[in-house]
Amino acid sequence: MTSGINGTGDNAGALDAIPAPSAYPRSSRYYGIPVAVHTEADGRQTPYLRRRLLPDPARLSVLAEHTVSAGDRADLLAHRYLGSAEQWWQIADANPVLDPRELTRTPGRKVRIALPAGIPGAANG
Numbered sequence: 001m002t003s004g005i006n007g008t009g010d011n012a013g014a015l016d017a018i019p020a021p022s023a024y025p026r027s028s029r030y031y032g033i034p035v036a037v038h039t040e041a042d043g044r045q046t047p048y049l050r051r052r053l054l055p056d057p058a059r060l061s062v063l064a065e066h067t068v069s070a071g072d073r074a075d076l077l078a079h080r081y082l083g084s085a086e087q088w089w090q091i092a093d094a095n096p097v098l099d100p101r102e103l104t105r106t107p108g109r110k111v112r113i114a115l116p117a118g119i120p121g122a123a124n125g
Contacts, residue, residue, distance in 0.1 A: 054093055057112065060116070062112050068111055090114065
């Protein structure tokens, strides 16, 4: 009796087509970032995530523009506009700041709320 997807007992081809599981959920900024391994001179190995390149903010689809008020925080804006406080990083990606705290530090600042890269919308169609 043969087994396997192609009847030969060999599933390797079919299994190669399945993407490797990610340790991060699809909503994470680290989802899909490959893992690399650094090997020390003594042979110890340390896994790490490769660098995540930030998207060009001009290519993101803007959902809204928020005017910062006293007490605003990126996580609170993410909850309000994106439905999850954990998505604060999407707001940081859409605005040119090095420190996410800069997003809400100055009342009156305009903060772009945008869809993640690759999601079509009004700006990138």
